[in-house]
Structure formats: structure tokens, C-alpha cells
Amino acid sequence: MLPMKSGALSLPRNLLLLAICLPAVTRAQQTSPSPSPTPTLYSQETISGLRKLQQAAFTSDYALRQVAHLCNNIGPRLSGSPQAQKAVEYVAAEMKALGLDVRIEKVMVPHWVRGEETAALLEFPGQAPDTTQKLVLTALGGSVATPANGVTAEVVVVKDFEELQTLPAETVRGNIVVFNHAYDKAMAAQGRGGEAYGDAVAYRSDAPSAAARMGAVAALIRSVGSADYRLPHTGQTKYSEDAPKIPAGALAAEDAELVGNLAAQGKLRMRLVLTPQQFADVESFNVVADLKGSTDPEQVVIVSGHLDSWDLGTGAIDDAAGVAVSMETLNLVKKAGLRPRRTLRMIAWMNEENGLRGGTTYAQDHKTEMPNHFAAIETDGGAGHPVGMNLKAKPEVKTWLGPIAKVLQSSGAGLLNLVEHTGADVSPMEEFGVPTFHPMQDSRFYFEYHHTAADTFDKIDPHHLQENAAVVAVMAYGLANLEQALPR
Amino acid sequence: MLPMKSGALSLPRNLLLLAICLPAVTRAQQTSPSPSPTPTLYSQETISGLRKLQQAAFTSDYALRQVAHLCNNIGPRLSGSPQAQKAVEYVAAEMKALGLDVRIEKVMVPHWVRGEETAALLEFPGQAPDTTQKLVLTALGGSVATPANGVTAEVVVVKDFEELQTLPAETVRGNIVVFNHAYDKAMAAQGRGGEAYGDAVAYRSDAPSAAARMGAVAALIRSVGSADYRLPHTGQTKYSEDAPKIPAGALAAEDAELVGNLAAQGKLRMRLVLTPQQFADVESFNVVADLKGSTDPEQVVIVSGHLDSWDLGTGAIDDAAGVAVSMETLNLVKKAGLRPRRTLRMIAWMNEENGLRGGTTYAQDHKTEMPNHFAAIETDGGAGHPVGMNLKAKPEVKTWLGPIAKVLQSSGAGLLNLVEHTGADVSPMEEFGVPTFHPMQDSRFYFEYHHTAADTFDKIDPHHLQENAAVVAVMAYGLANLEQALPR
Numbered sequence: 001m002l003p004m005k006s007g008a009l010s011l012p013r014n015l016l017l018l019a020i021c022l023p024a025v026t027r028a029q030q031t032s033p034s035p036s037p038t039p040t041l042y043s044q045e046t047i048s049g050l051r052k053l054q055q056a057a058f059t060s061d062y063a064l065r066q067v068a069h070l071c072n073n074i075g076p077r078l079s080g081s082p083q084a085q086k087a088v089e090y091v092a093a094e095m096k097a098l099g100l101d102v103r104i105e106k107v108m109v110p111h112w113v114r115g116e117e118t119a120a121l122l123e124f125p126g127q128a129p130d131t132t133q134k135l136v137l138t139a140l141g142g143s144v145a146t147p148a149n150g151v152t153a154e155v156v157v158v159k160d161f162e163e164l165q166t167l168p169a170e171t172v173r174g175n176i177v178v179f180n181h182a183y184d185k186a187m188a189a190q191g192r193g194g195e196a197y198g199d200a201v202a203y204r205s206d207a208p209s210a211a212a213r214m215g216a217v218a219a220l221i222r223s224v225g226s227a228d229y230r231l232p233h234t235g236q237t238k239y240s241e242d243a244p245k246i247p248a249g250a251l252a253a254e255d256a257e258l259v260g261n262l263a264a265q266g267k268l269r270m271r272l273v274l275t276p277q278q279f280a281d282v283e284s285f286n287v288v289a290d291l292k293g294s295t296d297p298e299q300v301v302i303v304s305g306h307l308d309s310w311d312l313g314t315g316a317i318d319d320a321a322g323v324a325v326s327m328e329t330l331n332l333v334k335k336a337g338l339r340p341r342r343t344l345r346m347i348a349w350m351n352e353e354n355g356l357r358g359g360t361t362y363a364q365d366h367k368t369e370m371p372n373h374f375a376a377i378e379t380d381g382g383a384g385h386p387v388g389m390n391l392k393a394k395p396e397v398k399t400w401l402g403p404i405a406k407v408l409q410s411s412g413a414g415l416l417n418l419v420e421h422t423g424a425d426v427s428p429m430e431e432f433g434v435p436t437f438h439p440m441q442d443s444r445f446y447f448e449y450h451h452t453a454a455d456t457f458d459k460i461d462p463h464h465l466q467e468n469a470a471v472v473a474v475m476a477y478g479l480a481n482l483e484q485a486l487p488r
Numbered sequence: 489m490l491p492m493k494s495g496a497l498s499l500p501r502n503l504l505l506l507a508i509c510l511p512a513v514t515r516a517q518q519t520s521p522s523p524s525p526t527p528t529l530y531s532q533e534t535i536s537g538l539r540k541l542q543q544a545a546f547t548s549d550y551a552l553r554q555v556a557h558l559c560n561n562i563g564p565r566l567s568g569s570p571q572a573q574k575a576v577e578y579v580a581a582e583m584k585a586l587g588l589d590v591r592i593e594k595v596m597v598p599h600w601v602r603g604e605e606t607a608a609l610l611e612f613p614g615q616a617p618d619t620t621q622k623l624v625l626t627a628l629g630g631s632v633a634t635p636a637n638g639v640t641a642e643v644v645v646v647k648d649f650e651e652l653q654t655l656p657a658e659t660v661r662g663n664i665v666v667f668n669h670a671y672d673k674a675m676a677a678q679g680r681g682g683e684a685y686g687d688a689v690a691y692r693s694d695a696p697s698a699a700a701r702m703g704a705v706a707a708l709i710r711s712v713g714s715a716d717y718r719l720p721h722t723g724q725t726k727y728s729e730d731a732p733k734i735p736a737g738a739l740a741a742e743d744a745e746l747v748g749n750l751a752a753q754g755k756l757r758m759r760l761v762l763t764p765q766q767f768a769d770v771e772s773f774n775v776v777a778d779l780k781g782s783t784d785p786e787q788v789v790i791v792s793g794h795l796d797s798w799d800l801g802t803g804a805i806d807d808a809a810g811v812a813v814s815m816e817t818l819n820l821v822k823k824a825g826l827r828p829r830r831t832l833r834m835i836a837w838m839n840e841e842n843g844l845r846g847g848t849t850y851a852q853d854h855k856t857e858m859p860n861h862f863a864a865i866e867t868d869g870g871a872g873h874p875v876g877m878n879l880k881a882k883p884e885v886k887t888w889l890g891p892i893a894k895v896l897q898s899s900g901a902g903l904l905n906l907v908e909h910t911g912a913d914v915s916p917m918e919e920f921g922v923p924t925f926h927p928m929q930d931s932r933f934y935f936e937y938h939h940t941a942a943d944t945f946d947k948i949d950p951h952h953l954q955e956n957a958a959v960v961a962v963m964a965y966g967l968a969n970l971e972q973a974l975p976r
Contacts, residue, residue: 075616082617087616131570229717230940230941230944231719458745
């Protein structure tokens with residue numbers, strides 16, 4: 001998942017809006033700027049189909065079995081890895097088994113492979129003779145390597161970019177800079193995990209180049225996440241053109257605290273070994289599976305998640321869950337014997353984590369078809385309890401979706417929330433005017449596991465996963481059967 | 489900390505008892521079997537000293553600074569390590585700085601050093617070509633090593649000892665046995681962490697020999713702990729005389745789940761590398777610091793914690809906290825200008841974790857003085873909020889301690905709870921009739937961090953640490969000034 005500034009949950013105002021909009025679509029339209037009020041948005045048959053899908057989602061274990069297979073049997077799925085390729089083949093085969101039109105669409109992806117990663121304080125105040133303090137860390141995605149035997153240097157600790165700027169260049173030059181900038185756990189506990197992430201992730205992106213500009217030989221950030229279990233969080237870093245590329249890693253929260261504490265007492269010397277390798281781009285694929293529409297097959301409603309994952313865990317919440325609820329949507333519609341007006345398209349994106357090549361390549365390859373891309377849903381925020389749907393669309397779209405939200409409200413997921421960002425992979429379609437959607441989920445725990453070794457199958461709550469499948473299936477089927485075109 | 493079967497918290501019944509006992513010591517004594525009812529247990533001066541110590545504990549940062557130094561500046565303190573030796577020197581120097589009579593008492597301790605520890609599934613159902621699944625694990629303390637390049641074998645998964653016994657010997661022979669027996673998190677969430685630990689820790693102790701008896705080449709348990717953050721928990725294993733010693737480790741909970749899930753689907757092959765080394769016993773020390781009693785200096789009240797720790801984390805909750813509140817007790821008494829009737833003795837025990845040599849050596853070396861060991865307190869359950877004191881003593885001791893409990897009740901820590909086990913290090917004194925004590929603490933989170941890399945300084949809540957210091961200081965000073973001898 002990429003940075004989101006918008007909060008995942010922000011309930012009271014929306015609840016109020018919903019209470020106004022839902023029971024009276026036509027009345028709401030009188031006050032909306034919608035140019036073409038329509039007498040019927042959804043047929044009775046469509047509404048009954050939505051209810052059927054919703055109920056079916058709550059008794060199906062299909063999505064859970066998909067997550068289990070992707071995580072347990074295939075494992076971590078970093079772009080360019082054999083596991084990512086196996087996942088492409090697996091999802092394509094599963095979709096074919098449902099009788100869908102399936103193809104894999106070529107995407108050239110980065111191929112970065114993690115190496116050894118160790119760090120230790122060799123010198124620190126009060127240490128016992130012949131001892132070091134081991135530090136727990138992980139390389140940031142895209143990091144260049146240290147020499148095989150590591151780099152040894154003094155340590156400079158700052159709390160943020162501003163403090164770094166106050167330091168004389170000679171304090172930084174030749175040293176390792178540690179950015180001890182904490183993820184705001186209090187904010188996350190309020191359900192504003194996305195905002196807390198957005199604040200801290202700036203260090204993951206920009207800290208290495210900021211340090212390199214001042215002559216640092218390596219940069220370490222404090223992990224961007226809320227867990228205090230000696231668990232480092234990886235994620236992609238971004239080297240600026242105007243600075244040397246230096247090795248970049250993320251310390252576990254505890255280790256950033258330790259280094260900060262000891263640096264305040266005296267001189268620290270660290271040995272850092274990070275030996276990742278960056279290879280040439282390799283061929284990979286988005287998996288695209290269509291359930292053809294009955295009356296408007298050229299029009300497409302996308303349901304999607306990303307198939308690649310980071311390599312430390314097995315990518316259960318990020319994002320096997322998103323792929324699984326998307327696969328489940330087509331499974332449920334098929335099993336229910338429903339045939340949408342428009343084409344329902346499942347896409348398992350490749351390379352969300354370290355390049356977004358799947359999303360950008362798709363939008364490019366299909367740009368002439370974008371006017372027929374009716375809507376695009378992506379699930380990439382885990383499988384926490386959903387309370388509704390975030391949407392990036394014209395404000396009046398909220399009103400048009402009222403009847404769908406009313407169905408979802410019966411399982412507590414009826415909120416519609418206008419946001420600036422939905423899913424990263426569908427974002428390249430936004431410039432073509434395609435309305436995009438993302439389930440609005442309980443994000444309180446997501447950032448404890450996100451991008452860590454602990455993003456594993458057991459983190460999926462089976463019932464919450466079913467709830468997410470219900471939200472995506474109902475929204476997708478509703479959009480695919482909307483009697484009118486959405487304003488865009 | 490060693491296994492405790494008794495729950496750390498069990499409130500309602502004790503609250504009731506307390507309500508009866510506290511206001512009326514003499515009335516309670518009429519119904520107790522105490523042979524010698526006494527008119528005065530504590531002088532007014534003693535009670536006023538207790539209140540003074542309690543208040544002082546809540547504003548002192550001395551204990552917190554001790555934990556910080558032991559964890560951050562010295563680091564992990566496994567018996568036989570340079571850090572353990574440094575910790576001995578540090579605590580002795582700090583106690584001398586308070587003007588106490590300090591000595592270090594020789595203890596021969598095991599010297600086990602962790603090596604490389606990796607594991608991977610080489611073969612499992614559905615795997616991508618040329619891939620393995622990495623497993624997160626750690627060697628159990630005392631484990632023998634695999635060959636340097638590891639052992640590769642098929643995997644047999646059982647949920648408990650009973651299931652192992654149902655297997656034919658040829659199913660186990662030559663293979664790696666995984667015991668996927670889960671720590672009872674629901675029980676721990678009720679504050680019964682000690683009981684949950686007692687149940688699961690049987691596997692840490694006995695599973696390797698159980699598997700070895702049936703011909704296994706290695707044994708892995710599911711980590712004994714409640715955290716789900718891909719965090720393995722170490723701890724001492726116990727080889728039986730009647731079985732070959734085989735390499736023994738603990739998988740993170742997630743990895744035990746993964747192996748269990750995949751084993752149900754087909755054949756698994758694992759490569760396991762554990763290369764710890766067991767060296768000859770080495771000399772180490774208990775640190776003993778006395779604040780001499782004014783009228784009965786030969787009588788001793790012990791306050792203690794253990795100075796050694798496991799090597800994965802820095803041993804903050806297990807057990808720098810216990811050492812720190814014991815040091816703080818003497819600091820507070822000194823600073824308050826109080827002089828106890830009996831000697832207050834701080835002991836920082838060596839080798840609780842993997843041998844208990846400190847506790848057993850002390851009891852042996854001082855056995856002729858045991859009649860003068862008036863009471864012994866150990867804190868070895870972290871620094872969670874204390875609600876009172878567990879005691880292993882004659883039942884009527886509860887009544888005798890009522891006035892102390894009444895003082896502690898003002899900070900919510902007035903419970904007195906008779907138990908079967910208090911601290912491991914003081915337990916060898918019990919056979920000499922010495923009453924032993926351990927703070928009764930909130931244990932809900934203790935087993936998330938216990939024996940893991942995440943047992944670090946940041947896990948200490950400064951206020952809760954002060955509360956624990958208050959409980960220990962008040963109880964110790966009260967015992968040291970009791971006007972009569974406790975029944976024993």
C-alpha cells in the first residue's frame with residue numbers, strides 16, 4: 001500500500017450525509033448539480049442481486065482459501081521473484097476454473113533482491129568489554145548495498161528533517177544518520193492510521209537522499225509502523241537525482257530508541273551490513289479475468305488487489321486479501337447465476353509495492369478504452385472490518401450510489417466517503433476520469449503488521465474478510481448494473 | 489522467570505479477606521491458629537516510615553535509571569557473558585555508592601552461547617520452483633547444535649505429547665518433530681498469564697526428549713508466549729537422561745501455524761541450522777548489598793531480582809526491573825534516613841534463566857544463617873501494575889502483614905495472596921522455612937515480550953515501575969521492623 005493522506009475512517013459527518021441521502025435519492029438530486037436526474041438507477045432485479053451476493057459472501061470460504069494458498073503455499077511475492085510468477089499462474093488458473101475469460105498482460109518490473117542485513121553498535125557509552133549491541137533492522141526496498149563486510153562509521157541521530165538541516169555538514173559527512181521519527185500511534189489508535197502513515201513515510205522515501213546530500217554514508221529510519229515487537233518495517237525508498245545513492249534501512253522502533261538514548265550519552269560507532277542486489281527489469285504480468293457483461297460488455301467495472309508483496313512476510317493483509325476479495329467477487333456472481341450488464345473485470349496487479357508498474361502499464365495499454373472503464377475498485381488496506389466505501393469521483397456520485405449503500409448498511413458498511421486517494425494501482429486511471437473506489441476499513445491494526453515479517457495468514461480474520469468481499473461484490477455488481485452512466 | 493502455576497491475579501476473594509483482616513488484626517488473630525498473639529506488630533514510627541517510603545517511591549527515577557543502564561548501556565546479560573560480568577560490577581558499584589556493605593559471592597554458572605539459527609521449508613505443497621519458505625525460530629537455551637550446515641529431514645507435526653505417543657516409531661524416526669501446542673492467550677487475557685505459561689512451558693522443557701526417545705533428529709516447539717509478531721521466545725530446555733540430546737528450537741507462532749497448515753496438505757522437508765555452543769562452567773557472582781539493621785543486624789530481609797537475562801532482548805522486564813526495584817528499596821530507605829531494625833539485603837541473583845545457580849548456591853553457602861533469614865522478596869514478573877504481594881508462608885502471616893497491606897492499599901496494592909510459588913531464586917530458602925514474597929502484578933502483557941528480542945527498555949512503564957518499587961520497599965521495611973518474629 002502506498003501513502004494515503006486521507007483517513008480511512010471519519011464517521012460522524014458521513015453518517016449524517018448518508019441519513020439524508022439514502023432514503024430519498026430523487027430529493028437529494030434536486031439539490032445536487034447532477035445534469036441528468038434519472039427516474040431509475042437500479043432495477044428491482046439488481047437490488048435483489050445485491051442482497052443475494054451480500055448473503056452469499058457471508059457463508060463463502062473461497063476468499064479465505066485464496067489468501068491461504070497465496071501466503072502459505074506460495075509465500076512472499078516480491079516482483080521478479082519465482083513466487084510472484086507462481087502467483088500469476090495460480091490466480092489465472094483459478095479464474096479459468098470459474099469459466100472466466102482470462103489473460104495475463106505483460107508488465108516489466110524491477111527486480112530487487114534482499115541480501116544480508118545486520119547492524120551492531122561497536123562502540124557506545126558504558127559497554128562491557130568485547131561486546132556490541134545488536135540492532136534489528138531491514139533494508140528499505142530499492143536500497144543500494146554496503147560493501148560485503150559492511151560500512152563502519154559514527155552515528156548521528158536526528159528526530160526529523162528539520163534537525164538534520166541544523167547540523168553542520170562536517171557532523172554528518174562520512175557518518176551514518178539515524179532518523180528517529182516516530183509513527184504517531186495515538187493517531188493510529190483513533191483509526192487514523194493512514195494519516196499517521198503518511199506523516200512517517202516521508203522519511204522512508206526521502207531520508208536517505210536528505211542524508212546523502214550532506215555527505216552521510218548510510219541512512220536508517222525508524223520503522224514506519226505501530227508495532228513494538230522488535231519488528232522492522234520495510235517499504236520502498238526513493239533516491240533523488242541530486243544526491244548519491246547510499247544504503248538505506250529501517251530499524252525496529254526499539255532499536256531506534258536505543259540508538260537515540262545512547263547517542264545522547266556519547267559517541268556511537270556502528271557497523272552496518274546491507275547487501276541487496278538490483279537486477280535488470282524482468283517480465284511479469286497483471287492477471288485480468290473478465291465476466292462478460294450481458295448488454296454492455298465493452299464497459300468495464302474493475303475489482304482488484306495487488307498480487308505482489310514485500311518479501312519479509314507472506315503478504316496476507318498487503319495484499320493477498322485484496323486479490324482474494326476481488327476473485328471472490330467474480331466467484332460469487334458466477335455461483336449466484338447473475339449476469340451483470342457491464343463486464344466485471346478482476347485484476348491482480350503486479351508491482352504495487354516497488355514500482356507501480358502494473359497499474360501504470362495497464363492505464364497506458366488500455367488508454368483508448370478508458371472512456372469505457374465505468375469504475376475501478378481496489379482493495380489494498382487489509383481485511384479489517386469495513387464500514388463502507390471510499391470513492392474518488394464527482395461529489396454527486398455519492399447520491400447515485402445511495403441504493404447500493406443502503407444494501408451494505410444492513411451489514412454496517414453503508415458509508416460513502418469522498419477522498420483524494422483510493423488504491424494506488426487504480427490511480428493512473430483517475431486522470432482519464434475513471435471513478436475509483438476503495439473499501440473504508442478499520443485500519444487500527446493494519447500498520448502494526450504492514451511490510452513486516454508478521455504480515456502472515458493468521459492476521460486475517462475470516463469474518464472480516466467475508467465482510468470485505470460483501471462490500472466489494474455488492475458495490476461492483478451494483479455499478480455494473482447501474483441503469484445510467486455515472487457523472488465523470 | 490520460571491514456570492508459575494499460580495495465577496498472578498485473582499482478586500475478588502482476596503479483596504474480601506482483606507476487608508475482614510485489615511481493620512482488625514487482633515480480632516482476626518482470635519480466629520487464627522497463631523500461637524502467640526502480640527499486642528504490637530509495628531511501631532507508629534515504622535508505619536510512618538512505610539508511608540514516607542511509599543511516597544518517595546512515586547517521585548524517584550532511580551529504579552528507571554537502573555533499568556535503562558542495564559538494558560541500554562550493558563545489554564543482554566546471559567550467564568557467562570561479558571555483559572553479565574559488567575552488570576555484576578555495575579550493580580556492586582552503584583550499591584557501594586549508596587554507602588552499603590557490598591560483596592560479590594561466587595557462583596559457577598553454565599556458559600551457553602547462541603549461534604546461527606535458521607530454518608526453511610525446502611519442500612512443501614504448492615511451492616514455486618526454486619523457492620523455500622523461511623521459518624523464524626530461535627534455539628532453546630541449552631540446545632545442542634546441528635552440524636554447521638544443518639540437518640535436513642522430513643517434518644512431523646503434532647499438537648501435543650499425546651498425539652506424539654499415537655504415532656508409530658517409523659513415522660518419527662529420522663525426522664524433525666514440531667509441537668504446535670499454543671499458549672492459551674484467552675487465559676492470559678484474563679490475567680492468568682502464569683497459568684497459561686505453566687501449561688505451554690512443559691513443551692519447552694520436555695518436548696525435545698520426548699521426540700528424541702522416538703528417534704527424532706530435532707524438535708521444535710511453538711513459542712511459549714502470547715505475541716503474534718513473528719517473534720520467537722527462547723527459554724531453557726531440559727534434556728532427560730534417558731534420551732539422546734537433539735537440537736531444540738522455538739518457532740514463532742506464525743511459523744508453527746504455517747508448518748501445521750502445510751503438513752496437513754502433504755510432505756514437508758526442512759533444513760534446520762542451530763549452532764549454539766556449550767562451554768565449561770565459568771565463575772560469576774551474586775551481588776549482595778547490606779543496609780545493616782540497628783538492633784538485629786544478624787536478621788536479614790532480602791529484596792531481590794535476577795541480574796542475568798536471556799540474550800535475544802536486553803532483559804528489561806525479565807529481570808532488570810526486579811533488580812532495579814530491589815536497588816531502589818535500599819536507595820529509598822537510605823535517602824529517607826531510615827534505619828531498619830533488621831538488615832535489609834539487596835541481592836542481584838545470577839543465572840536464574842538457565843540454571844538457578846545463584847539461588848541454589850546462596851541457600852547452600854548461607855544455610856547456617858537461614859534461621860536468621862527473616863523473609864525474602866523477589867521481583868521477577870516484570871513491572872506491570874502491582875495489586876499486592878504474593879506470599880509463601882504460614883497462612884497466619886497474612887494477618888500479621890495487615891498493617892503493611894493497609895499502607896499499600898492506598899495505592900491499590902494492598903492484596904495479600906497465599907501461593908505455592910513466589911520467586912525462583914528465593915525458592916531454595918523455602919525448605920529452611922524462610923517466608924518468601926513476590927509482588928502480585930498485572931501479567932496480561934508480560935508473556936508477549938518474555939524471553940524475546942522485544943524485552944527491551946521501552947517496555948517499562950515508568951509509573952508502574954515506581955508502583956512496584958513502592959510495594960517492595962514498603963513490604964521490606966515493614967518486615968525489617970516487625971516487632972515480633974513471623975510464624976514459620
